[in-house]
Every structure is written in structure tokens, then in C-alpha cells.
Amino acid sequence: MDIQEEIQALRRELEQANYEYYVQDNPSMSDYDYDHKLRRLEELEGEHPELITPDSPTQRVGGKPLESFTQVVHKVPLESLQDVFDYDELRQFDQRVKGVVPNAVYDVEPKVDGLSVALEYENGLFVRGATRGDGQVGEDVTENLRTVKSIPLRIPDAPSQLIVRGEVYMPKKVFHALNEERERRGEALFANPRNAAAGSLRQLDPKVAASRKLDIAVFNVQWAEGETFRTHLETLDYLKSKNFKVIPHYSAATIEEAVDRVAAIGEGREEFPFDIDGAVIKVNDLAQRETLGSTAKFPRWAAAYKYPPEVKPSKVVDIVIQVGRTGVLTPKAVLEPVRLAGTTVTNATLHNQDFIAEKDVRIGDTVLVRKAGEIIPEILSVVGEKRPEGTVPYVFPTVCPVCGAPVERDEDGAHIRCTGAECPAQLLRNLAHFASRDAMDIEGLGIAVVENLVNAGLVKTPGDLYFLKAEDVEPLERMGKKSAQNLIAAIERSKEQDLSRLLYAFGIRQVGQKAGKILAARFRTLDAIQSAALEELTAVDDIGAITAQSILDWFASPQSQHLIARLKEAGVNMTAAEQGSDQRFAGMTFVLTGSLERFTRDQASALIEERGGKSVSSVSKKTTYVVAGEAAGSKLRKAQELGIPVLTEEEFQNLLA
Template identity: 55%
Template sequence: MEFEAAKSRIDELVELLNYHSRLYYVEDRNEISDYEYDMLQNELKKLEAEYPELIRKDSPTQRVGGEALSVFEKVEHIVQMGSIQDVFSFPEVEQFINTVRQSADNPRFVVEPKIDGLSVSLEYHNGEFAVGSTRGDGFVGENITQNLKTVMSVPMSIPEKLPLLEVRGEVYMPKNVFLELVKQQEDNDEQPFKNPRNAAAGSLRQKDPKVTAKRKLDIFCFNIQRIEGKELVSHKQSLDYIKSLGFKTVPDYQLAETFEEVRECIEKIGEKRFSLPFDIDGVVIKVDSFAQREILGSTAKTPKWSVAYKFPPEEKQTTLLDIELNVGRTGAITPVAVFEPIALAGTSVSRASLHNQDFIDEKNISIGDIITVRKAGDIIPEVVCVYEKKSESSFKYPEVCPVCGTPVVRSEDEAAVRCPNVDCPAQIYRSIVHFASKGAMNIDGLGPAIVDALLKSGLIKSVADLYRLTVQDLLGLENFKDKSANNLINAIEKSKSNSLDRLIFGLGIRNIGQASAKLLCAKFGDLDNIMSASAEEIAEIDGFGGIMAESVVRELNEPHMISLIKRLKEYGVNTAFERIQIDSRFEGMTFVLTGTLPTLKRNDAKALIEKYGGKASGSVSKKTSYVLAGEEAGSKLAKAQELGVKIITEEEFLKMTE
């Protein structure tokens, strides 16, 4: 395709994809199928790859990109992102309304749900998304622009090219996404997030935008902080306006004039609180007129024209019937409270995690006690306290594993009690499920139910046994037909050629995630080298600490792991890390990329650096050899100038690769 034709088609595709993205993520409807959307996006990707100079900033392909950050830059808020005074009863709401009436004639109020998430600022210059930041202390926040680009309901551009628009919103994690994330964390024996708000905050402050993108965050916008080129006189008018620009505004905002009307709005929102797909912790009441807000003013901490009515937490009492002990992949034993079912936050609950022995002792919990239970963030059940004590002492862990009977151990530096038996059936089941998971060996079709069936049938006892399974073996199991059996065997066979970092992650070494597994492989090249490396050598890797290094050495040198790896090799599982290197002209050199390069994408530039034996880093230091700078280079460029690090252009860099 010729240049001009490509430019025209790219512009058409960007507008079309952004339109359909807005319909899907903001208006909850769609005019085309997912397949049609994917085909349009694939066409755009191909054209952008052919003509990288035509990539637009608002292209949907640019929502996740760039390298991980080592630190967030500070952003000063021109208009303070203040907090709101909380009230906890209807008499307090009525008092607020009466106080407003003393200073403002016939005030009207906007009543809206209070989304429980993380407050952020979205800044647009001439209609383009320019800066996104956290609230911070209200005066200074952190620049999280790249992470906010991964939130699909944040528009990359708006139809009216206003000189300046700053919108405040609340980033949140939908309830179904949160539950899915918690399940993944529990399956990996990780400490799960306690509630959706914590999950949203932790996800939004990830140094790598690609991690944030996987968390499927969303946003509701609820305020205009600054605007140039448009006159607005009321809060409702401003919400209607930003909705027309394509922002996903806070839902169900309503006008009210009297206390009775305000109370009715609060009660209506409260009635459907538990059926909403997102978390709310109250209702915000705001004076609608901006002129009246000016008259009312603010205190040093909060505005006088708004309050937040907070819902009281729903807590109920029930009898603790039992405490189950679940054994995880790494042997950690987690106690789970089993109690008489109660209705909480719209659903029936009968189980809640008790975390560890320290938690049980702190609450003095025993089987038979009457306990108080609530839902953390209205989602995850938790035991608040013992309401009525029925026994003198608290529950104590048994001295042996509840599954295999091996004496349990507890190290001094952690709260978890563990079963040290690597052949414990519970650990084997969890380890195989993890090994087959998407982030690890990605064996399609090998889910928890199939793993359980294979173990119970005696066909497998470890992950290595997967590689000696046959179609005939599977046909002997319930629900397997020729096609499904062949598909699973093919998926297992395909996994043999996976990159080594997937295998390292799949082996389930404590404290080693996907990113650190890749760093290990890049440093040592193959599994034998990793197994023979010392903790000191491993700790030299950027991003590794002593605990991580010791975990690698300890677990890879355990007899059962050595035996397992030997069998995996015999079955043909790849244990080498493919690192394509043309020559070593960049050997020992560290490059830092900053800004937008004229033709190269960052990943392409990094690949070139690695092909010639160099290393791409995310932060500038005295050890940096070169800073490769493009347009809109930020603090990294300034840091390089300060340290006297050599700064090169893309043209100079490409000459170095000739």
C-alpha cells in the first residue's frame, strides 16, 4: 500500500476502533463482534508495522507499550484533589443541607454513588490525553500516564479540542475481575488482595504497564478539575458534558432539592448496592451550582459544599462449625472457617479464610464459638471477631500435615506453617495445576478437574509423568473422546518446546515469578548453568535479592527437584534459553531508552541491543553506557545530562548497528 493510502486507512481504522471501544467499554453495548474488532485491529497493527512513522498517539495499539519504570515522577496538582467530609447518619446529612441553606438560596444537590477505588486525574491538552496522575496527598501525586492508558474506558482523545481539560475519576476493579485475581493468587500460594480497592491501587501503581493491563481496571469520572474553552455553571451540567465527550461518568447521579429527596436517593442507591458489578462504600452529596460552591468555600481539608454518607458495614453473627486446613502448592497450610450459612451483601456465605495460626490466636478463635462475619469490600467474607466465646482456648494447628501426616514446620521469618513433604498429594495436585497454567507451560485443556482425574487414576504422580501419557491412557478416563484426548496430548507435546523461563516459573520456585524467571534465563543461558550457580552469582542480577537467590539455589538442588528435571530432560522438554545474538559489539554496555523514537519501537530497539550483546535498562545510573533519546524525553534525559552519560539519537544508534 502506498504511503498516502496507508495514512488514510490508518486514520480510518483508529477512528473506527476507538468508536467501537467506547461503545463496548463506556456504553456497555457493541455493534460488531469481537472477531470483527480483532480483524480491524490486526489490520491496523500490520499497517503500523510497515509505516511506524504513521502511528498515532491515540491508536488503540499504543495503550500498552513501553518499558517498566524504576520510579514514578511527581506531578503537582494545580487544583487540589481534596477529600470529602464523611457522615454516618441521616441526621448528619440533614444538618449539612440546613447549613448549606443558611448561605445559599434554594440550593440543589447532586447525589451520586461513592465508588470505592483510587482517585486519579486525567489531563487533556488540545483534546489529547497528556498526563494521568494519582491523588497523592492532594497537592502532589505520581505520574501513572502509561498505566492509565491500559484502562480501556479512558479516552485517548476527545472530540472537542479544548486547550485544557482536567477530569477527576475513580479507578476501580470490577468484582468479577477481583474474584478471578484472588483465585489466581490463592492457586499460586500468594497473599491475596483483601478487597477490590487494594487490588486496584496495587495494580495501578505497577512499574510495568503490561502488568496493569492484565488487571482489567475500569474508571468512573465524577468531576472537572480545570477546563479552558468552555463555560459550565453546574456539576450536573459538567457530568452531562464529559459524558458527551466519551468519558465513563459515575452512574445514577440525580438532582434533589430537599432532605427528603436526598434521603430517597441515598436509600435507592443503597438498595442495589450489593447487586452492582463494582464496589461502592457510600453516597456523595454535592451542591450543584458552582457559584454557590464559591460562596460556601472550603476548610483547610474539605469543601463545605459536599459530604459523603458512608454505609455502615453489614456484620452478622453465626456459629463456627469447623476449621478446615488446606495445603497449598508450596506446602503452606491455610485454615478456613466453616460456619452456619448467613446472608451477607446479597449472597449466602459459609466459609472464610483464617489466614494463619497468629490470626487465630489474636482473635482467640475456637470451633463452636459464635463469630462475627462481614464481607471485606462487600466481596470476600472475613471473620471480624469472636462474638461469644464457647471454649477457653484458641484452635491450634495439628503437629502433622492433615493430608499426608508429615510433621509440619514453621520458620522464624514467616507466619505460615508448612508441610515439608514434597510428595504430599495436596502439593502435587497444586504443583501440576500451576505447571500447566497459562503463565507457566500453558498446556491447553489441562485444567484442575483433568489433573485431579489423572492423579486419582494413578496415571501421573508428578509433572514429568505428563510427558509419558498416551491417547489410549486418556481414553480410559471419563469424558475423554478421540478428539479431546488427541488435543491434550498435542498440547503437552507442544509445551516441550516452550522457552526455558516458562519451565522455571512452572517448577514453582518460591519467590520466583515470570519476570524473575526470564532474568535468570537471560543471565545463565540454560538450566544446568542456573542449577550450578551460587546464591551470590544469582543475587548479582538486577531486580534480584538475597531471599530470591537463596530460594533458587535451595529448591533447584533438592533431590526431588534434581530427579524431576532429569526426567523432564529425558522426555525432551527444552532446558535452554534461546537468546539470538549476532555479535558482541555491545558486550558490557547498558542502554537506557527514553522518549518516542522516529522509526523504531522500544521493543525493536531493545531487541537490537540484545542481539549485539548489550543490555537495556529502565533507569539511568553512572553505569549507563548510552541513553537513546527520542521526542518528549523526560526525566531520564535530565538524569543522563546530570551524570554526564552519553546521549545518542536513533540515527546514531542505527549507525552503531551497521
């Protein structure tokens, strides 16, 4: 078998495996075999880039970041549906339909709560995907849609042009895992799977979209050159034969059968892998649809039934405080069990102190509860007339219930946080941040290893990392002798990191990478920063009063002092590196835009800063140079408008040399 034949064979096997796994949910190839074959294909395509094609499974990982999305005019408009909110309105819809086509029958489908898209194929090859937008014009998100493994990149026996419509969604289990990971990293949580899917599909970096494991349910043929269909069910069978993942659907001969189907979908909503916000009722016969036509806004042959949010009363048994991995104190109402949207609810978030005060929620109150977005239980209101005598307003704690450190309110007033540098509740997040690439850069110490170390009781503060031994780590899951030795060596190397990285690793509020570098350059030692007064800190460029106070408060904490002592005992460097003699960029500000071939953004920024310059993210009149790589966009245009010098990557390299 020659190289080209092997590549084609691997592609067929991998695409079949994708279809079985992501569409049929019935895989026949093991993960190990899949990974081995994909790696082999990547090797062959790397050696022969001229043989790479757009439909290769290797193209699903995401390409270069985009500067922006371009607009797409839909060949066939992506219409929205008229909403109905009770069964009587459904029956009225049926009367209007039967008044025109008396023998109409229906198809009923769950209404996926995601993002509607159109997928375009030319001669069987996926060439473009666009969001619905306003129905007439959407955004080109082709590169992100390539990463959705249930979307076929090539379809068999295809017409010259095929356009299909589907709903991109984030599976519920993926949504929960993503939010858990974001919580570990201290990032804002997604409110619901729809927001997560929409945010993922509109990422300018397709690699981010690829990591989000989006899925799709296809539900309509928009255009099929040379194909004829009699019914909607025929189009769904056709889509299934082309390897699309088709929406679940049910036939209904009468409106009463349709109502029963809608009710059944609602009762079984927990069984679907995706969130639903209703059910769609469509006339099955396509000729009858043509007869019925559309209004200025909606087709007359379909309606979207929206499930009413289920609201039930329950009693607040207790209010407890949970400390998240970012230190935020979140109150939770413990409820008497109540059945909502198919599951038993025993607690509901109270968000923050202001929410409790606004609604005046007290222990013993009867409250009305619903599931926000059918996912998260929330309290709507207190039933005042059922409040027992003797209840008192809830008082928020002034110290962390986990570690006893003082708590403080965010400057924006939204959250109250624990200030403890060694708080056990924040340990996973603090350790992962401490070891991250921009902080102490401990290679091999990712979140999974951090969890293993914490679960084994080997590490209780970041300082404990420096007292680990290889024989302590070796027995852990997925470790072994060599991995343990490598990890200990990486921890040992991190002792020599610059003071600026250590400051960032501490996770002091308001002190990011930039502030860490500024403080290290000004004070030179950790002891000098620790003994600095408020006036000394605020006198430093870019260090404001809020940041200065955060620094003072952090160093004053007994937990912080213990951590510093532990790190000193381990021999961790606490001084700034000597400033390089090459300060040619002193006073200059650079903006990097587009894709650079010879440097990563971080590498280019580091080279600028090593020579005394600043690397910032936005273009202004104060910008000295803009370095423009491939596919530079709005920043380049703004630089040209302001008359700021623009450097190619080669010119930038010459400037460095």
C-alpha cells in the same frame, strides 16, 4: 480507499466499539470482528509508522516501561470531601448549607473506592492524566491511563482545554479473576479492589496496567475552556455527550430525599460493578457552590457519607484447613449463615495459626463477623461470655490434610506450608511453574492447558508430563492434532534442559534461578546435590543455612524422590552443561538499566552469565559495569555518582564480540 483513509475508518469503528462495550455496556461488534479489525490496523500502522497517532486504539496496549513517574501540578485542585458517619451529621450538613442558600437541592452519587485522577484534553485529544496526590500535586500516569478502554482518547466537539475528574477502579469480577490467577502463580493476593487498582495504575510498565482491565467513573468537570454550566447535572450530561463513562447519580430535592438515596445506594451496593465506601452528597447549583466556598481542607457544598461496617454475631460450627496452590495451610471458620453487606456469609478466613491463637477462636464459639473492605468476611473477636463449656483450643495439623506430607513454618513465622513435591492441592501451580519459561521452558503449556490436563486426569505430577502421548492430548478443549503434536514435541525438547533449570523447576523453597545456576555449576549432577551434606551446601557461595536446609528437606521427602525417579525414567537430563571456554567476564558484575533495542533483559543477562559474569539488579561499589539503554534513570545516576563505568548498548555489544 487509500491507506490513510482505511486507517482512519478502522480507528473510528474500533473506538465506537470500545465506547459501546466499555461505556454503554451494549456492544454491537463481535469480539471476532473487533480482533480482526484491530489486527488489520496494527498491520497498517506497522507498515506506515508515520501514520500512528496518540489516539489510535493500538496505543492502548502500553508502551515502553518507565523509570519513574514525574510530578504534575493540578490546574484546578482535586479537593477531598469531609466525611460524615450518620444521618444526623448529614442533616447538620444540610442545615449549614441551607443557612447560606435556603433553596439548595442535591445530587447523590455512590463513592467509588478507587483512585482519583484528572484527565486533561487539548483540542479534543487526551494529553495527560495524573493521580490526585495531595490534591495540589499528583503523578503523571498518562501511559497507564491510555490502557483504560473506557477513557476516550479523543472527544468530539471539544473545547481547547478540558480537564475532568474521575475514579479509576478495578471491577469486582476482574479483581476476583486476578486474585485467582495470582494464587495459581504463587503470588501475594491483593487485599481489595482499591489496592489492586492503585497498584496497577502505578506500575512502571504500562503493559502490566493494560493487563489489569481497569475502568473509570467520571464525576466532575474541573475546567472547560469557553463552556458555561448552571448545574452539576448539566456537567454530567455534557461529559456523557463527550463519550465519558459517567458516575451513576440521583437528584434529591430535600435532605430527607438525599438520606433515602444514600440508604438505597448502601442497600444496593452489591449491584454496582465497583466497590463503594460511601455516598457523596453535592449541592447541584454551581453558583450556590461558589457562594458556599471551601474551608482550608474541604468544599462546604459537599459531604461524603461513610457506611458503617456491618458487624453481626455468628457461631463457629467447624474449623477446616484449606491447602492453597502455594502449599500454605489456611484455616477457615465454618459459620452459621449470617447476612452481611447484601450477601449470606457462611465462612470466614482465620488467616493463620497465630491469628487463631491471638483471638483464641474455638469450635462452638460465638464470634463477631464483618466484611473487610466490603468483600472478605473476617472475624473481629470472640464473644467470651457465650463460650460453651468443654471447648478446647484449636491445634494446627502437623501434616498436610491433602497429601500427608509434613508441614513446616516459614522462617518469617507467618505461614505453615505443605512440603510435598507432588501434593495434589499444589498441582496446578507446580505444573505451571515447572513448565515456565525460566524453568523447563515447555512452549504451549500455559495455565489453561495445565488445567485441562489435570481435569482430564492425565497428569498428577510434573513427571507425568513426559509420558503423555499426542493422542491423549488431542481430544482436550482447544487442542486438536497439530497443537497436541507441538505440545508433545515441546515436552520432549525440555528433556535436554540444563540441570540449573531443573533445579529451579522443582520449586524448592529458597532456590531461585540464581541459586539453581550456582548449585549446578558447583555439583554438576543432581545425584551429587542429592547426596551433599549440609556443610557442603553451606560452603557454596550465596547458599546460606536456611537455603541449604530447604534443599536437604526437599530431597529427603518421599514425594520428591518419586518425582526424581519418574523424571529419570523419562530420560530428563540431570547434569550441568559444560562451562564455556569463554570466561572473559569471570568476577565481573553487570547492571542493566533502561530499554535495550537489540536484546531483552533476559537475553543480555544470559550472554553475561555464559561468559562467566553476573547480572544483578542494583548498583553498588562492587558493580563492574552499568549497561544503559534508552530512558535509563536512577540506576544510571547512581552509577555516575559512584564513578562506575557506563556502557552504551553498542559498547556492550562490542564487549561481547
